[in-house]
Amino acid sequence: MTLDHKINACAASTESNDYVAKNPRRNDRKAGAFRIDIATGRFNDFATGDRGGGIIDLAAFVYNCNIVVAADNQKLLEQYLGDTELLILDNISTLTSVKENEADSWLNIQKWLIRLRQKNISVLLIHHAGKNGGQRGSCRKEDILDTVIALKRPSDYENHEGSKFDVKFEKCRGFSGDQAKSFEARLCGNIETSFVWTMTDCEAVTKSKIKELMELGMNQREIAKELGISQPSVCRLEKGMDKP
Numbered sequence: 001m002t003l004d005h006k007i008n009a010c011a012a013s014t015e016s017n018d019y020v021a022k023n024p025r026r027n028d029r030k031a032g033a034f035r036i037d038i039a040t041g042r043f044n045d046f047a048t049g050d051r052g053g054g055i056i057d058l059a060a061f062v063y064n065c066n067i068v069v070a071a072d073n074q075k076l077l078e079q080y081l082g083d084t085e086l087l088i089l090d091n092i093s094t095l096t097s098v099k100e101n102e103a104d105s106w107l108n109i110q111k112w113l114i115r116l117r118q119k120n121i122s123v124l125l126i127h128h129a130g131k132n133g134g135q136r137g138s139c140r141k142e143d144i145l146d147t148v149i150a151l152k153r154p155s156d157y158e159n160h161e162g163s164k165f166d167v168k169f170e171k172c173r174g175f176s177g178d179q180a181k182s183f184e185a186r187l188c189g190n191i192e193t194s195f196v197w198t199m200t201d202c203e204a205v206t207k208s209k210i211k212e213l214m215e216l217g218m219n220q221r222e223i224a225k226e227l228g229i230s231q232p233s234v235c236r237l238e239k240g241m242d243k244p
Contacts, residue, residue, distance in 0.1 A: 018035040018038065019036040019038055020032060021036070023045055023048070024062050025062070033046045033047035034046075041055035041080075043057070059077060074112045085121065086121070087123045088123075088124045089126065090126040091127055092127045096109060106138060106140050117144075125141070133152065135148075135150075145171060147174075148169070148172075149167060150168045151165045155226075164187070166184050167185050168202075181201060181203075183200060184201075207241055209227060213226060214238070
């Protein structure tokens with residue numbers, strides 16, 4: 001049964017911008033608590049607190065499944081993509097049930113991603129890092145990807161700095177040189193005025209930190225340990241600094 005038929009079977013009605021229905025996963029006596037925003041697919045069940053941010057969440061909730069794993073569910077989702085140019089899957093762990101350390105368990109999703117590419121739909125996959133700082137689970141996920149971007153906190157990050165992280169291109173198919181350089185991104189401003197993202201070359205930031213630590217009398221080995229980089233990197237960057 002398709003998603004719309006499954007919801008319509010729950011004696012739904014329309015109120016303003018909401019589609020009001022019985023919760024398809026519960027034996028409601030009447031419709032009222034379960035509401036779906038007609039424009040966005042966002043849903044909310046005021047009786048249980050269940051909610052979701054769009055059509056993907058709604059389909060996953062109604063069918064009680066990880067929507068992007070089973071082939072039938074992938075086809076179901078594609079029905080609602082229309083002229084979509086970018087599909088964001090946030091995140092792999094919550095939207096799939098694949099075993100992260102088993103490469104073959106990713107094959108079904110990989111085939112689907114290739115099919116979406118053939119339809120000119122770009123896909124942004126959000127994934128968590130492991131304890132070692134790299135992506136969690138099998139690296140086979142990267143095989144068909146054009147770009148892999150890692151976001152990491154700077155070594156001297158403090159909580160009061162808010163959204164601030166190093167952006168590193170770990171795989172960059174189709175671009176190189178200056179376009180592939182790592183940079184530090186930071187969200188500046190406040191809610192009373194406005195927010196703006198600033199971008200700073202990571203190497204320039206590291207050089208500035210090395211210079212400050214050198215002025216404090218630290219040697220290359222101590223600086224490397226403080227910044228979490230190799231001693232040869234400290235040596236290379238120090239040589240590239242402008243001498244007073």
